[in-house]
Amino acid sequence: MATVDIAQLRKSYGHEEVIHGVDLSIKDGEFVSLIGASGCGKSTLLRMVAGLESISSGTIALNGRVINDVAPKNRDIAMVFQNYALYPHLTVAQNMGFSLKLRNVPTAQIRAEVEATAEFLGLKPYLERYPKALSGGQRQRVAMGRAIVRKPQVFLFDEPLSNLDAKLRVQMRIEIKSLQKRLGTTSIYVTHDQMEAMTMSDRIVILNGGRVEQAGAPLDVYDRPANLFVATFIGSPAMNLFDGVLAREGDKVFADIEGARIALPAAVEAASGTRIVLGVRPEHLSLGNSGSDEGTFPFEVSLIEPTGAESHIYGRSGGTDMILAMAGRSPLDAGDRVRLSADPALLHLFDKQTGKRL
Numbered sequence: 222m223a224t225v226d227i228a229q230l231r232k233s234y235g236h237e238e239v240i241h242g243v244d245l246s247i248k249d250g251e252f253v254s255l256i257g258a259s260g261c262g263k264s265t266l267l268r269m270v271a272g273l274e275s276i277s278s279g280t281i282a283l284n285g286r287v288i289n290d291v292a293p294k295n296r297d298i299a300m301v302f303q304n305y306a307l308y309p310h311l312t313v314a315q316n317m318g319f320s321l322k323l324r325n326v327p328t329a330q331i332r333a334e335v336e337a338t339a340e341f342l343g344l345k346p347y348l349e350r351y352p353k354a355l356s357g358g359q360r361q362r363v364a365m366g367r368a369i370v371r372k373p374q375v376f377l378f379d380e381p382l383s384n385l386d387a388k389l390r391v392q393m394r395i396e397i398k399s400l401q402k403r404l405g406t407t408s409i410y411v412t413h414d415q416m417e418a419m420t421m422s423d424r425i426v427i428l429n430g431g432r433v434e435q436a437g438a439p440l441d442v443y444d445r446p447a448n449l450f451v452a453t454f455i456g457s458p459a460m461n462l463f464d465g466v467l468a469r470e471g472d473k474v475f476a477d478i479e480g481a482r483i484a485l486p487a488a489v490e491a492a493s494g495t496r497i498v499l500g501v502r503p504e505h506l507s508l509g510n511s512g513s514d515e516g517t518f519p520f521e522v523s524l525i526e527p528t529g530a531e532s533h534i535y536g537r538s539g540g541t542d543m544i545l546a547m548a549g550r551s552p553l554d555a556g557d558r559v560r561l562s563a564d565p566a567l568l569h570l571f572d573k574q575t576g577k578r579l
């Protein structure tokens with residue numbers, strides 16, 4: 222059982238504040254990812270939870286008890302680092318049992334715990350090897366094993382897969398997720414990789430410059446990004462954005478953008494004349510309704526990127542860059558001019574001035 226409650230957390234290095242009042246409550250057993258660009262404060266936030274960085278103000282509570290002044294070794298929290306931080310002169314078994322040895326756990330018990338965890342992680346054949354004789358994925362698993370052996374209340378992961386090649390990264394993200402589900406240990410996972418965050422997490426927290434932009438279940442964030450930052454950060458290829466103006470005609474609502482008038486769901490509340498940004502995901506566009514141009518985006522194709530499973534089709538709509546993602550082979554070629562349409566229910570509308578979702 223472990224909950225983590227972060228309240229109004231701030232961190233300054235000298236006069237420069239890098240974490241600006243973060244609030245975040247993590248439920249028992251939850252897998253939460255902190256995601257954001259390099260330098261946005263992910264590691265700093267995680268290290269504050271681990272006790273490796275001091276807290277400038279605010280509180281971190283574990284199971285309702287504030288731990289701001291509790292030493293790292295007494296927090297019962299285990300951290301897995303990007304570089305694994307294994308001891309090169311110790312075997313896999315010694316690396317995994319190291320924290321238990323520090324706690325003076327009897328040798329026979331350490332051996333039993335290490336073997337059980339090695340079994341669980343498929344590391345049994347490697348227990349007597351040294352880290353230099355392991356592959357990247359095996360080292361990563363030893364680092365996980367070292368954390369698991371401690372049976373901590375909370376796991377913290379700081380970009381643990383960044384040093385692995387693409388294929389192994391996918392395999393390890395599945396392993397870590399199923400491991401966490403089996404153990405049920407509350408986990409905070411830091412990554413700059415949105416695909417990792419989306420696929421592994423119960424909840425993602427999008428950080429930007431030391432502030433939380435949005436927190437929510439991955440698909441809720443994808444479906445309803447709270448602002449323009451999140452709209453363009455989550456989703457790949459990124460959401461298309463069009464500057465425009467909201468228009469009303471009777472009970473109908475439209476977005477007037479360059480070269481098109483796009484129908485919006487009637488429930489939109491903003492006033493006529495509001496300056497807006499209209500968003501549409503590349504995967505929600507399809508080749509337009511034949512005959513009428515009404516309600517469709519003009520599109521001139523400039524470049525096709527085939528990926529095999531899908532095609533990313535780049536071009537311009539009016540004066541704006543636009544990407545269309547289609548399953549399989551592209552039916553379009555560079556130079557083609559077509560119309561594209563999208564289900565109004567899948568369009569996103571933001572206030573141009575505040576960037577907030579309307």
Ligand SMILES: Nc1ncnc2c1ncn2[C@@H]1O[C@H](COP(=O)(O)OP(=O)(O)O)[C@@H](O)[C@H]1O
Binds near residue numbers: 257261262264265266
């Ligand atoms: N020890 C430090 N001294 C001064 N500034 C630091 C220190 N550690 C991190 N920072 C700054 O804090 C910000 C957040 O860093 P970090 O948490 O490492 O970002 P991330 O992990 O998201 O890439 C960055 O601007 C970084 O330069």
Ligand SMILES: [Mg+2]
Binds near residue numbers: 263264265
């Ligand atoms: Mg970092």
